[in-house]
Amino acid sequence: MQAKHLITSRRTFIAGLASAGGLVMAGCSETLPPTYGNVLRMGDDLTYGAQRLLLPAGSLAKEYARSEISSILAIGTTDPADSRQPAYNASAGESYDRLRGTGFSDWRLSIEGHVARPRSYSLADLKRFPARTQITKHTCEEGWSAIAEWTGVPLRRVLEAAGILPTARFVNFFPYDNYADGIDMFDALHPQTILAYGMNGRDLPVAHGAPLRLRVERQLGYKSVKFIQRIVVTDKFDDLGKVGDIQNGWSWYAGI
């Protein structure tokens, strides 16, 4: 029965093409990120539509050798339990502090929304999935870049285990701070899109998003949400309100 709900890559690709086509057809598709009449956000949508239409869907980001791993900055939220940090959320921050105290043994990731079987996973559960390790370049919107090794479970595996419904279009990630972000199915099902629990051969450090962070290798660094606690699959675009990119003045799509 599980296979019934699984979405094949070809179907996803065709659905993606259809939605990309919708993007360029006067924005009539509800899958288009809203612009609120902002000309800059219209430009962002043009870039999104053009890249989805013109760039090959399955292209892989370059992977590097272990000797090429570089130093890397930790920016944004570097400790969700630190009340001085700009995106601090009191209740989530306190939960985070408690979970960290026990080495994240009580931490659980929940998968919700347009999936056949909503469920939650412990860190140990996630580590039982076949792991993927990739040495990739993190490109920050600020202008810097760094190479690191990331180990985790492909997001696709986790979503397929929950049964992606055919109506699924976007995947949103909610962390332990006042921030959230999402990606479309193109990036969600990409083989290099992983939920990483390891970095440079060790457990993911707190400053880099412990216990679990996203890696979206074909977009800028800020799309790789740190400190994930909840994943929600949706059938239409959600700007995620005051904690999302768009209402904070940032491009939702960051492939450029």
Added chain:
Amino acid sequence: MVEVTIAGLAGDKAGLSDATGAATLGGVRNLGDHGAVRIGHAIWVRISHWILAASVVTLAVSGFVVLMAHPRLYWGSVGNDLTPALIELPISRNFQHGGWAPSVPFFAGSNSPVSAVRVFDIFNQNGWARSLHFLAAWFLVATATLYVIVGAMTGHIRRSLLPSTDELRPQLMWHDLLGHLRLQIQSTASGPPYGLLQKCTYTAVVFLALPLAILTGLAMSPAVNAAYPLLQAVWGGSQSARTIHFFTFSALMFFLLIHVLMVIMSGFRRHLRAMTLGK
């Protein structure tokens, strides 16, 4: 307005600087194949000129604001505050800010890569600056592409922009350069035929600087790089591309400065009329 003839070069074809047209044709241009006599610029040249001008200025301003967020340039694939910079620019409070928690090594050994938490509130206006940059880039790419297509089809590029092989002689180039350096710039009519140095400059802008800016810009995009790995590899990495991108735009800004100076010195009102009203 500087009204100096190029002494010693009168009657010499080497004197084909900005001055020639006015003297020989009295401001009237024979548009070659079309046989039409017109002053100033064709309508598609005028439109594309101003869209490109607005795009380039917008790209320069927004690009500068983006650079202010991280005013360090590198060579290679990677570069950040924890790796050596090629150049550091004192253009925002982020310059050598030093707001870092003690760094933590990833591996054993003294030369291990490290991680450090930033504890400094940096200047960062990239939310609008990046989006504005890419919006202007769309206008630039679309307009420049159309310009080159129409320019090739009408023969404008071949006839008016590219220097002829006869002209491309070091001696002629040298004479024209000296003339410009001595500010021996005559009041001229507007539009082609252009002077030798002028042709070379416009050709370099259209066929060298703008393509270089576009390609090095694309070589910073993670999605484009995944699709076309060669794009970042040819520059030696995306940080090299970023550095080349910066210097290409610096060169374009230098061109803009000289271009505006030359327009002012050789008949500002007339040139402006020619590039707006076309007469």
